[in-house]
Amino acid sequence: MRLLLLFALGAFVALILQIILPRLLPSGILAPDLVLILAVDLGMRHPGALTAVLAFGMGYAVDTFSGVELGLNALLLTLVFLFAYWLSRVLMSTSTAMGVIIVFTGVIFTDVANYLICSRFAAAERLHMIMPAILIQAAFTALLTPSVFRITAWGSRIVGLRQYNRNR
Amino acid sequence: MVLTTSLLLLFALHLLSTGVRPDSRANKPSLLLMEAFRPLLMVESQMADEGSDFLHSYFDLVGVRQENLRLKQRLAELENQQRRMAELEAENRHLADLLELRDALATSAVAANVIGDDATGLSRTLILSAGERQGVHRGMAVVSVDGVVGKLIAVSEDSSRVLLINDHNSALDAFDQRSRARGIIAGVIEDGLTMKYVDRSEDIKPGDAIVTSGMDGIFTRGLLVGTVSRVSQEGPGLFLNIEVKPAVNFRQLEQVMILTVPVPAPPVSNNG
Numbered sequence: 001m002r003l004l005l006l007f008a009l010g011a012f013v014a015l016i017l018q019i020i021l022p023r024l025l026p027s028g029i030l031a032p033d034l035v036l037i038l039a040v041d042l043g044m045r046h047p048g049a050l051t052a053v054l055a056f057g058m059g060y061a062v063d064t065f066s067g068v069e070l071g072l073n074a075l076l077l078t079l080v081f082l083f084a085y086w087l088s089r090v091l092m093s094t095s096t097a098m099g100v101i102i103v104f105t106g107v108i109f110t111d112v113a114n115y116l117i118c119s120r121f122a123a124a125e126r127l128h129m130i131m132p133a134i135l136i137q138a139a140f141t142a143l144l145t146p147s148v149f150r151i152t153a154w155g156s157r158i159v160g161l162r163q164y165n166r167n168r
Numbered sequence: 169m170v171l172t173t174s175l176l177l178l179f180a181l182h183l184l185s186t187g188v189r190p191d192s193r194a195n196k197p198s199l200l201l202m203e204a205f206r207p208l209l210m211v212e213s214q215m216a217d218e219g220s221d222f223l224h225s226y227f228d229l230v231g232v233r234q235e236n237l238r239l240k241q242r243l244a245e246l247e248n249q250q251r252r253m254a255e256l257e258a259e260n261r262h263l264a265d266l267l268e269l270r271d272a273l274a275t276s277a278v279a280a281n282v283i284g285d286d287a288t289g290l291s292r293t294l295i296l297s298a299g300e301r302q303g304v305h306r307g308m309a310v311v312s313v314d315g316v317v318g319k320l321i322a323v324s325e326d327s328s329r330v331l332l333i334n335d336h337n338s339a340l341d342a343f344d345q346r347s348r349a350r351g352i353i354a355g356v357i358e359d360g361l362t363m364k365y366v367d368r369s370e371d372i373k374p375g376d377a378i379v380t381s382g383m384d385g386i387f388t389r390g391l392l393v394g395t396v397s398r399v400s401q402e403g404p405g406l407f408l409n410i411e412v413k414p415a416v417n418f419r420q421l422e423q424v425m426i427l428t429v430p431v432p433a434p435p436v437s438n439n440g
């Protein structure tokens with residue numbers, strides 16, 4: 001329960017930042033997807049039924065403040081959670097480096113899916129025009145991943161949760 | 169865990185495929201979330217304005233020697249004070265402009281502050297500080313002193329979300345003020361607007377003002393949407409390719425006006 005509350009609070013802060021940050025960034029730069037980093041952290045290091053529900057909830061919260069399709073980000077973040085869980089099990093690694101790679105691919109996946117589904121696949125041929133912005137966002141988000149992982153680990157220690165072995 | 173995740177995925181797909189109605193139960197938590205975020209967003213948006221000033225000051229000062237830096241910081245402090253005062257003055261002026269606009273439109277309207285952006289940045293929506301309690305409802309038109317902003321897609325007790333006209337899901341009926349040629353204004357994924365379904369025989373030129381037709385029953389007739397920036401006849405289609413530069417700078421939008429009275433559609437005519 002403490003873990004859920006910790007990540008729910010983290011998602012709340014991350015979402016606030018995602019709503020505020022675009023105004024501070026230059027035009028054409030997408031704000032880093034901090035909520036996705038939390039979903040990857042949950043999938044890699046804290047997999048479980050309740051954390052899956054939390055990942056879905058975080059996506060639903062993003063839907064509240066983005067786009068017109070309620071359920072789209074909920075679907076995509078749950079898929080990212082599942083992908084992080086699956087890949088970390090297959091490669092038997094929950095290292096930060098693995099997290100950075102999953103976050104990078106996760107941002108590209110969610111953005112491209114978001115773009116295609118929102119445009120009902122009608123704008124697929126123009127995808128290349130938005131790809132530079134997506135790649136910059138993915139790189140920016142991946143760069144922030146170690147820091148966010150450190151913050152969640154620190155938060156876990158503060159609320160008295162057992163530390164996950166990062167070197168597995 | 170796999171079973172739970174599968175069920176969640178199915179539920180998300182169900183939400184997506186059915187398309188949630190504003191009055192449906194699945195939409196209620198979303199509106200409650202909007203309400204929960206509102207107070208923080210109000211505070212954060214003010215802090216963000218100041219943070220933006222700070223960032224710009226920082227970039228300006230990079231590379232300047234220590235002593236120079238100290239003096240410039242002092243100067244920056246004074247300038248910040250001056251900016252804050254100018255900011256208040258500008259806000260006052262803006263609100264006065266909005267009042268004038270409301271009088272000019274001869275309709276009932278509610279002023280609102282922009283308190284947040286789209287959470288993913290891929291869609292173009294803004295969060296506003298007015299909601300049901302202020303008499304605002306879903307589908308209402310949002311305008312600024314510069315022109316058309318968009319329409320409300322979600323409304324909670326004290327906040328709402330507006331879909332900007334430059335979002336690729338947005339469409340509104342408009343016409344060329346000079347030639348009276350009518351078309352549909354839609355957002356472009358990269359940026360800007362496009363005017364669709366204008367016959368190749370129509371006379372549209374760069375620089376022409378595009379205004380709302382009022383036919384959609386949302387926007388008052390004659391509101392400025394933007395100006396034509398490029399017209400071409402590329403491709404095999406029946407219609408012109410028209411690029412329109414929005415009249416509103418959406419990134420710098422701070423205050424808007426929500427038109428709270430539905431606009432009666434004007435009688436249909438062939439010349440727009």
